[in-house]
Amino acid sequence: MRQESLEFMQRLLEAPSPSGYEQPAQRVFRDYIAPYAEVTTDVMGNVFGRIPGRGDNPPRVMIVGHSDEIGFQIKYIDDNGYLYFAAIGGVDPHLTPGKRVLVHAAGGSVPGVIGKKPIHLMEDEDRKKIVRLDAQYIDIGAGDRQEAQALVRVGDPVTFADGVQQLLGDRLAARGFDDKAGSFVVAEVLRTVAESGVTLPVDLYGVSSVQEEIGLRGGTTSAYRVNPDVGICVEVDFSTDQPDVEKKHNGEVKLGKGPILPRGANINQPLFDILAGTAEREGVPVQFTGIPRATGTDANVMQVSRGGVATALVKIPLRYMHTPVEVLSLADLENAVRLIVAALPGMGERDTFIPR
Incomplete structure (x- = not known):
């Protein structure tokens, strides 16, 4: 090509x-x-x-x-600055915990991660469950709601942060x-x-x-x-x-x-x-x-x-x-x-x- x-x-x-x-x-x-x-x-x-x-x-x-x-949209920002979101298109909730994301705000892209409870703190039954998307949250490192709202707003879109990766031969991942x-x-x-x-x-x-x-x-x-x-x-x-x-x-x-x-x-x-x-x-x-x-x-x-x-x-x-x-x-x-x-x-x- x-x-x-x-x-x-x-x-x-x-x-x-x-x-x-x-x-x-x-x-x-x-x-x-x-x-x-x-x-x-x-x-x-x-x-x-x-x-x-x-x-x-x-x-x-x-x-x-x-x-x-596919992607996400910010729906709610809690008092501690965590961002709750909903899916845009068909997103598998298996995939999202522990992923890096970008919140595309008016002032530019804000990096974040979708939080995940450590396996050490989970009961055996919890390890088998899928966490619903509406129970997952994005951590941008903010200390509280005011700090988060200075960067992002409800309604901002979100994408996975993964970029283009060359694999063997002519195969690309993205x-x-x-x-x-x-x-x-x-x-x-x-x-x-x-x-x-x-x-x-x-x-x-x-x-x-x-x-x-x-x-x-x-x-x-x-x-x-x-x-x-x-x-x-x-x-x-x-x-x-x-x-x-x-x-x-x-x-x-x-x-x-x-x-x-x-x-x-x-x-x-x-x-x-x-x-x-x-x-x-x-x-x-x-x-x-x-x-x-x-x-x-x-x-x-x-x-x-x-x-x-x-x-x-x-x-x-x-x-x-x-x-x-x-x-x-x-x-x-x-x-x-x-x-x-x-x-x-x-x-x-x-x-x-x-x-x-």
Whole structure:
């Protein structure tokens, strides 16, 4: 992967973006795509990059990945300066005790830790229990409420403090790959198309959406705004090559074996055929899964926007989803970009996507 793209990815991952507080990451996305596309932002905070196509009224193709990550929000500050919090998105309470966090306050990020009762002081029964999130607390080192309130406020967002870590080969670990991996692919598609100098037979919209983790909210409003004929959602999906995941749930999916093309009710079959045929023609490795229902992604709301949209998913295999140590392969990201860019020229006729 080119060095500039890696640096963009690291900036995107390190920018805090819990749902509803995405703008630090969205600013990184906007700055990166500005040389390649017409950039706008809506009242929700969704960011749009448009590359016009040729012809008077070409089909609109919308590619979307969401920038928001799971996190927390400060709910209460007690007399001793401890911060109580609630989850933004799906956070496993197993994970949180003993973790380093950052409270993203008006004056800057404030480091803290989620406290944990020492094992020496716990009864045997307590060691087996999960501490509810509403009983956990953040210690920023404050001596009392007044000292804590001088730095943080109720409503401030919180993220895990974990950064990007290179593993063996092309594997990276980080928080927030769900779904900054998708926003990254969207940005790289815009860059690749712009740098090719080729005018496509489609109006291309690359969208970094918001508030997906709390109900597909940015995907809903951005699809309504763009009113696409074709929608491709770039998301992450469970890699089943870790020891404790059952392949019967999600099929056989491995890191480094290419992006995933799901089939099912959320997927337009002619669009799936274009993507799968492009992968075979261009030698792009892909993996296939089945999702026999609406998916929990922006593809779900795109498909049923207005009069309906021909929708597909391109998913990136990911280990340890919704943890601060999500792991993926850079090759899968690059191949997702290759696949989408190569498939775009085949999307120039609206009638292509009507099932027959």
